[in-house]
Amino acid sequence: MQDTTPLPRPTAAPGWQRELAHAVTTLDELAAALELPAASLGKGAAAAADFALRVPRGFVARMRKGDPHDPLLLQVLPLARELLPVRGYGSDPLDEVAGLQHPGLLQKYRGRALLVTTGACAVNCRYCFRRDFPYASASLTSQALDGVLQALADDTGIEELILSGGDPLSLNDRRLAVLIGAVEDMHHVRRIRIHTRLPIVLPSRVDAGLLGVLAQTTRQLVVVLHANHPQELDADVAGAAARLRSACSLLLNQSVLLRGVNDEPATLVALSQRLFDIGVLPYYLHLLDPVRGAAHFHVGERRARRLMGEVAAALPGYLVPRLARERPGAPAKVVLAPMLHKPAHAT
Numbered sequence: 001m002q003d004t005t006p007l008p009r010p011t012a013a014p015g016w017q018r019e020l021a022h023a024v025t026t027l028d029e030l031a032a033a034l035e036l037p038a039a040s041l042g043k044g045a046a047a048a049a050d051f052a053l054r055v056p057r058g059f060v061a062r063m064r065k066g067d068p069h070d071p072l073l074l075q076v077l078p079l080a081r082e083l084l085p086v087r088g089y090g091s092d093p094l095d096e097v098a099g100l101q102h103p104g105l106l107q108k109y110r111g112r113a114l115l116v117t118t119g120a121c122a123v124n125c126r127y128c129f130r131r132d133f134p135y136a137s138a139s140l141t142s143q144a145l146d147g148v149l150q151a152l153a154d155d156t157g158i159e160e161l162i163l164s165g166g167d168p169l170s171l172n173d174r175r176l177a178v179l180i181g182a183v184e185d186m187h188h189v190r191r192i193r194i195h196t197r198l199p200i201v202l203p204s205r206v207d208a209g210l211l212g213v214l215a216q217t218t219r220q221l222v223v224v225l226h227a228n229h230p231q232e233l234d235a236d237v238a239g240a241a242a243r244l245r246s247a248c249s250l251l252l253n254q255s256v257l258l259r260g261v262n263d264e265p266a267t268l269v270a271l272s273q274r275l276f277d278i279g280v281l282p283y284y285l286h287l288l289d290p291v292r293g294a295a296h297f298h299v300g301e302r303r304a305r306r307l308m309g310e311v312a313a314a315l316p317g318y319l320v321p322r323l324a325r326e327r328p329g330a331p332a333k334v335v336l337a338p339m340l341h342k343p344a345h346a347t
């Protein structure tokens with residue numbers, strides 16, 4: 001059969017950007033790729049109109065075909081019930097918008113400043129706590145950039161600059177280089193930390209261009225990945241992790257505890273083991289933030305602690321993530337398990 005698809009025009013865009021442009025964005029396409037009847041996913045159309053379906057094809061390829069309960073699928077699948085109001089679930093669960101010192105600059109914890117570098121992301125996770133974040137006004141726009149960099153340069157209490165988003169690695173290399181390069185003049189900033197899910201959902205992002213940008217900083221670099229299930233970590237992701245490890249001082253992972261996705265001890269144990277196989281240490285396991293539309297992922301605190309008890313009993317301490325939640329106004333993330341302090345009466 002003759003192939004009638006037009007040849008791609010020659011382009012300078014890196015491969016990962018072309019892959020990103022071809023992400024799956026419709027329920028029909030997703031159903032077809034997974035060999036599921038279109039009607040089985042179609043009920044989420046209104047939810048997708050509210051918060052778009054978006055998932056790179058390489059991530060879809062790691063989902064099990066014919067399984068509507070696949071743990072990777074559930075993370076990205078819009079559901080009709082997302083639109084039902086649930087008490088306690090809101091648009092800004094962490095009061096972040098009020099905490100912005102400048103557009104895109106969040107300083108909640110001592111010594112660390114977090115930049116909401118962009119609203120863009122390679123994937124739309126249904127449980128994303130910033131799904132309603134007003135990125136247009138509250139992320140680091142190019143107009144705000146100079147002011148924010150000046151504020152960081154002036155505040156000598158900042159030891160660590162955290163690039164977050166959206167996903168900071170969805171910025172192109174040039175924009176990333178501007179941010180990372182600016183730190184060279186800020187002598188008080190000792191560490192740069194990047195929080196990203198791109199190496200998981202789009203491992204081709206970790207290309208020579210990115211490694212070149214990362215190699216230019218003289219600061220210690222910490223990269224925190226975001227994977228929730230061992231099935232996300234295939235050979236391509238292992239390759240991306242290996243490349244990142246050569247570029248940074250510490251490679252960590254954070255997950256979100258999600259009902260139906262990773263709320264079984266065996267899954268969490270396998271996740272930690274698989275992470276270590278590819279050179280990544282588990283850091284945080286977050287309780288779900290109560291963001292509008294995500295209530296179906298809720299795992300209660302008591303059950304979460306019990307799960308962590310089983311995980312801790314099965315693994316060396318360094319493979320046990322900290323079960324944590326954010327409490328607006330608290331001086332640090334609140335660690336629920338493993339307990340960091342023995343009760344005072346313990347002997």
Ligand SMILES: *Cc1c(COP(=O)(O)O)cnc(C)c1O
Pocket residue numbers: 106107108109112113114162332333
């Ligand atoms: C989570 C977070 C950090 C980092 O906290 P660590 O406990 O150091 O990982 C920093 N700033 C903000 C605003 C955060 O939400």
Ligand code: SF4
Pocket residue numbers: 121122123124125127128129130165166167197226
């Ligand atoms: S990768 Fe992170 S920022 Fe992007 S949609 Fe998922 S949870 Fe939100």
